Amino acid sequence: MANKTTIRQKPTITTRTRTGDSNDARPRRTALSRDRIEVESLALIEEVGIDEFSTRKLGQRLGCEAMSIYHYFPSKAHIMDALADRLLAAMPTPDPGLSPAMRLRGFAQNWRTLAVERPRIFPWLSLHRRNSEIGTRMDDEIVACFYDAGLSPERASLGFRVLGYYVQGAALDEGSGYANGTSSLRPLPAAEVAAHFPRVATIARYSDQAHFDTMFELGFTALLREFGLE
Amino acid sequence: MANKTTIRQKPTITTRTRTGDSNDARPRRTALSRDRIEVESLALIEEVGIDEFSTRKLGQRLGCEAMSIYHYFPSKAHIMDALADRLLAAMPTPDPGLSPAMRLRGFAQNWRTLAVERPRIFPWLSLHRRNSEIGTRMDDEIVACFYDAGLSPERASLGFRVLGYYVQGAALDEGSGYANGTSSLRPLPAAEVAAHFPRVATIARYSDQAHFDTMFELGFTALLREFGLE
DNA sequence: TCCCGCATCTTACATTGTAAGCCACGACAC
DNA sequence: GTGTCGTGGCTTACAATGTAAGATGCGGGA
Numbered sequence: 475m476a477n478k479t480t481i482r483q484k485p486t487i488t489t490r491t492r493t494g495d496s497n498d499a500r501p502r503r504t505a506l507s508r509d510r511i512e513v514e515s516l517a518l519i520e521e522v523g524i525d526e527f528s529t530r531k532l533g534q535r536l537g538c539e540a541m542s543i544y545h546y547f548p549s550k551a552h553i554m555d556a557l558a559d560r561l562l563a564a565m566p567t568p569d570p571g572l573s574p575a576m577r578l579r580g581f582a583q584n585w586r587t588l589a590v591e592r593p594r595i596f597p598w599l600s601l602h603r604r605n606s607e608i609g610t611r612m613d614d615e616i617v618a619c620f621y622d623a624g625l626s627p628e629r630a631s632l633g634f635r636v637l638g639y640y641v642q643g644a645a646l647d648e649g650s651g652y653a654n655g656t657s658s659l660r661p662l663p664a665a666e667v668a669a670h671f672p673r674v675a676t677i678a679r680y681s682d683q684a685h686f687d688t689m690f691e692l693g694f695t696a697l698l699r700e701f702g703l704e
Numbered sequence: 705m706a707n708k709t710t711i712r713q714k715p716t717i718t719t720r721t722r723t724g725d726s727n728d729a730r731p732r733r734t735a736l737s738r739d740r741i742e743v744e745s746l747a748l749i750e751e752v753g754i755d756e757f758s759t760r761k762l763g764q765r766l767g768c769e770a771m772s773i774y775h776y777f778p779s780k781a782h783i784m785d786a787l788a789d790r791l792l793a794a795m796p797t798p799d800p801g802l803s804p805a806m807r808l809r810g811f812a813q814n815w816r817t818l819a820v821e822r823p824r825i826f827p828w829l830s831l832h833r834r835n836s837e838i839g840t841r842m843d844d845e846i847v848a849c850f851y852d853a854g855l856s857p858e859r860a861s862l863g864f865r866v867l868g869y870y871v872q873g874a875a876l877d878e879g880s881g882y883a884n885g886t887s888s889l890r891p892l893p894a895a896e897v898a899a900h901f902p903r904v905a906t907i908a909r910y911s912d913q914a915h916f917d918t919m920f921e922l923g924f925t926a927l928l929r930e931f932g933l934e
Numbered sequence: 935t936c937c938c939g940c941a942t943c944t945t946a947c948a949t950t951g952t953a954a955g956c957c958a959c960g961a962c963a964c
Numbered sequence: 965g966t967g968t969c970g971t972g973g974c975t976t977a978c979a980a981t982g983t984a985a986g987a988t989g990c991g992g993g994a
Contacts, residue, residue, distance in 0.1 A: 506941080528981060541983075542942050550982065555889045601827055601876070606888035610901050617903040631907040632915075636923040639877060643869030646831070658836035659785045671840050673847040677861040685862075693866040693927055700926040736972075758950060771952075772973050780951065936994080944987070949980100956975070964967080 506538060508546045512556050519557075519595045558599055559608045561588065567615065574623040575704040581616055582641045582694060589649030596649045600642060623703045633701040640693055648686050736768060738776045742786050749787075749825045788829055789838045791818065797845065804853040805934035811846055812871045812924060819879030826879045830872060853933045863931040870923055878916050 504510065514535050519527045529550055533540040547553045565588065568580030589596045604613055613634075620630035668675045680689070698704045734740065744765050749757045759780055763770040777783045795818065798810030819826045834843055843864075850860035898905045910919070928934045 529983085530981075538941095539943050540981095541944080544983070545941060551886070551889055554886070558888070597831055601886075603887040603891070605891040607892050607896075609888065610892050610897060610904055613907075614901040614904050617907065621903060627903070627906045628910065630903070631910045632919050632922065634907055635877065635910075635919055639873030639923065640870045642873035642876065643871070646872065647865065647869060656781070656784075656831075657833040658788070658839065659781055661833070661835040662837050662840050666837075667840060671844040673851060673857075673860070674840055674844045676857045677843075677847065677864055680858065680861045680865075689862050689865055692862065692930065693869065696926050696930040697923055700922065759952085760950075768972095769974055770950095771975080774952070775972060938991105938993090940990090942987105942989085945985085947982105947984085949982090951978105951980090953978085954976085956973105958973085959971090961970090962968085964965100 504537075506536060506542060506546060508556070511536065511543060511546055511553065512560055515553055515557055516560070516592070516595065520592055523594050524598050554598075554602075555606065557595065558602050558604075559606050561592070561595070561599060562604070562606075562608050562612055565612070573704075574619040575698050578616070578619045578637060578698070578703070579694070581612075581619075582637075582644075582690075585641055586645045586648055586690065589645035593649045597646060600646060620701070620703075623701075625701065629701065633703075636700075637694070637697055640697055644686075644690050644693070648690075734767075736766060736772060736776060738786070741766065741773060741776055741783065742790055745783055745787055746790070746822070746825065750822055753824050754828050784828075784832075785836065787825065788832050788834075789836050791822070791825070791829060792834070792836075792838050792842055795842070803934075804849040805928050808846070808849045808867065808928070808933070809924070811842075811849075812867075812874075812920075815871055816875045816878055816920065819875035823879045827876060830876060850931070850933075853931075855931065859931065863933075866930075867924070867927055870927055874916075874920050874923070878920075 511532070515527070515532055518532055518535055522531065529540040529543055533543060536543070543553075547556070565584045566580075568577040568584075570577070572580070589600075592599075604610065616638075617630055617634045620633045621627075625633060662671075664675070695704065741762070745757070745762055748762055748765055752761065759770040759773055763773060766773070773783075777786065795814045796810075798807040798814075800807070802810070819830075822829075834840065846868075847860055847864045850863045851857075855863060892901075894905070925934065
């Protein structure tokens with residue numbers, strides 16, 4: 475989707491003669507930095523969506539040319555990587571004093587919250603391997619909950635995955651409403667759904683935050699019980 | 705990632721003078737059709753990945769120019785839509801004679817199988833809203849299992865979602881190994897993981913099909929039980 | 935004053951989706 | 965036969981993308 479009926483932009487006429495502007499009101503743009511680039515990237519992504527997130531638009535928002543960004547990151551993929559790490563790093567670690575089950579609940583809660591607060595980047599993040607140092611550390615803290623609860627390495631590994639499946643699915647759903655990502659170009663009109671698939675139509679009635687919370691708890695505790703935690 | 709150290713292609717010199725070629729050995733390429741375009745699209749995506757899937761590469765594979773495809777589909781998004789419907793339509797419907805729980809197991813199995821058989825398109829599909837007619841029908845058949853088991857509309861809706869969360873997460877994981885999608889550009893080397901995060905390293909030991917199956921069953925039956933099926 | 939290096943910009947190119955229009959060929963009317 | 969036309973494909977063109985390669989300006993040390 476490269477074309478979008480856009481208006482040709484004026485070629486910017488870079489006012490390099492900044493020096494001649496004796497008034498030193500310092501309209502000097504904030505200097506670039508990895509940090510600023512990351513912050514603005516996250517903001518831009520939530521604004522325009524991850525598909526429309528481009529280095530040129532980012533440059534515009536930063537007040538620089540697209541290529542200037544490459545002085546701080548060798549590629550767009552490196553930026554994305556940094557964003558993933560930044561989001562993971564920003565997640566609070568559940569209080570180590572809590573029970574394993576409660577800590578797991580905390581991790582799950584964090585993940586679900588992230589899905590809701592950053593719905594445009596979250597689907598990407600959740601499909602991105604968490605195998606950077608910081609992501610691995612987070613996984614380690616999660617498995618640790620199962621070990622702390624006295625599970626064998628095998629049971630702990632299974633628990634990590636099984637609970638993870640559930641949390642992942644829940645967060646993806648909650649983050650973008652009933653379903654995620656692109657939609658069918660010719661979706662069945664709601665009226666048709668109501669008429670022909672009343673059961674499907676009914677599901678939508680339970681899509682508020684309250685239901686998401688109790689629904690999540692329902693499955694989560696069932697799985698915790700399965701592993702003897704709680 | 706548009707640039708890829710490619711070699712400039714020869715400009716094809718379209719041999720329009722096909723008529724002069726008296727030998728009518730009919731090297732005439734198979735005619736285009738929606739069906740053929742869909743089939744080749746699916747094949748191409750599994751070959752090169754969904755990001756590298758372009759109308760030009762598709763044209764090459766079909767033996768036509770990219771724009772010829774637009775005679776059959778108004779846009780690439782429409783192709784993707786058709787692929788989603790085709791994949792859903794190809795999924796076998798579990799025998800209606802089976803118990804609701806077993807039918808649900810069948811749907812889940814289908815989904816997981818698809819994830820493994822078409823790993824390159826599956827993550828996209830699973831984030832694509834299933835709100836075309838055919839997708840809605842499938843959802844309806846799934847909720848129907850809960851109704852058939854005697855659940856109230858509310859409980860059925862919750863069950864649909866809760867079980868769905870789990871299946872979705874499981875399929876995404878199984879389809880691409882321990883995690884999905886792009887990977888960190890500087891992943892922690894396995895040796896580092898083994899040294900500093902032995903618990904995480906252990907998880908990988910349970911990533912074969914046998915473990916996936918028992919692991920999946922474990923959580924799935926726990927959730928079924930929670931809803932009183934089985 | 936000269937020079938150097940860092941940060942930023944310019945230019946350029948391959949690749950993408952796709953709008954707009956062209957053109958060949960077979961089917962039909964006469 | 966000779967129009968005429970629609971169908972199915974092709975050509976060209978353009979905006980947008982990531983990014984390689986190199987130019988350019990500025991500030992600071994010699």
